[in-house]
Amino acid sequence: MQLDIDNVSVRYGTETVLDTVSCCVHSGEFIGLIGPNGAGKTTLLRAVLGLLKPTTGTITRHDTILGYVPQRGNLYNGTVPVSVLEVVMLGAEGSKAKATRALTSVHMEAYAHKRFTELSGGQQQRVSIAKALAGSANVLILDEPTAGVDEHSQTEFYNLLRYLHAEGTTIIMVSHEVDTVSKLVTRVICLNRTVLYDGPPEHFEADKYLPGAYAKYHLKLHHQYGDGHA
Numbered sequence: 001m002q003l004d005i006d007n008v009s010v011r012y013g014t015e016t017v018l019d020t021v022s023c024c025v026h027s028g029e030f031i032g033l034i035g036p037n038g039a040g041k042t043t044l045l046r047a048v049l050g051l052l053k054p055t056t057g058t059i060t061r062h063d064t065i066l067g068y069v070p071q072r073g074n075l076y077n078g079t080v081p082v083s084v085l086e087v088v089m090l091g092a093e094g095s096k097a098k099a100t101r102a103l104t105s106v107h108m109e110a111y112a113h114k115r116f117t118e119l120s121g122g123q124q125q126r127v128s129i130a131k132a133l134a135g136s137a138n139v140l141i142l143d144e145p146t147a148g149v150d151e152h153s154q155t156e157f158y159n160l161l162r163y164l165h166a167e168g169t170t171i172i173m174v175s176h177e178v179d180t181v182s183k184l185v186t187r188v189i190c191l192n193r194t195v196l197y198d199g200p201p202e203h204f205e206a207d208k209y210l211p212g213a214y215a216k217y218h219l220k221l222h223h224q225y226g227d228g229h230a
């Protein structure tokens with residue numbers, strides 16, 4: 001077992017954002033974390049990353065090195081021009097060799113000396129993964145990694161995740177792309193303050209657990225990013 005999330009609750013004032021959430025994450029799993037806006041998904045990721053302390057409950061990591069892949073645009077948005085290699089080296093304690101190896105593992109070695117900000121959204125997200133891998137992460141935590149990435153690059157990005165998973169990396173990914181996620185992951189966790197569903201993707205009935213507003217949001221996202229941008 002790599003992560004033990006035991007009875008975790010998070011409250012802000014009188015608002016309970018997470019209510020007695022429990023789940024174990026085992027080595028080699030690929031988990032899709034799904035739920036409507038405001039469900040507490042980011043809060044749970046932040047708690048797992050150690051960025052916030054749960055109000056009650058515990059999170060235990062076993063031989064786990066976490067690598068965080070934030071939403072697009074949050075990895076580096078400074079004004080100083082930095083190269084792709086430099087961004088990855090930040091995750092590798094300055095080691096050029098580790099950074100180069102990590103870039104190779106996401107098939108981005110040819111871009112090492114390009115400016116990070118010149119890359120497409122999909123390429124930036126691959127570099128974000130390289131930065132996590134350069135820090136020897138064995139669990140990748142991704143927060144809506146393909147939001148705003150065109151459809152072709154999304155497919156390539158998901159193929160990369162498939163490859164990394166096959167190589168043994170444990171993955172936890174928040175996504176709104178219910179259909180795509182269901183084809184990719186080994187386990188779906190549907191969260192809305194509490195865990196509504198936790199099991200194999202083939203038994204997950206999205207209509208049962210996700211409210212209409214979510215379905216509309218999903219359609220809107222699909223329309224916005226999925227059509228005509230390939």
Ligand code: ADP
Nearest residue numbers: 012015017035036037038039040041042043044
């Ligand atoms: P999701 O990622 O599923 O959209 P979040 O974890 O971002 O959900 O947020 C869950 C709820 O917690 C929301 O109602 C949000 O307004 C609230 N929340 C998140 N962070 C804070 C905070 N620092 N202070 C107060 N409320 C917060």
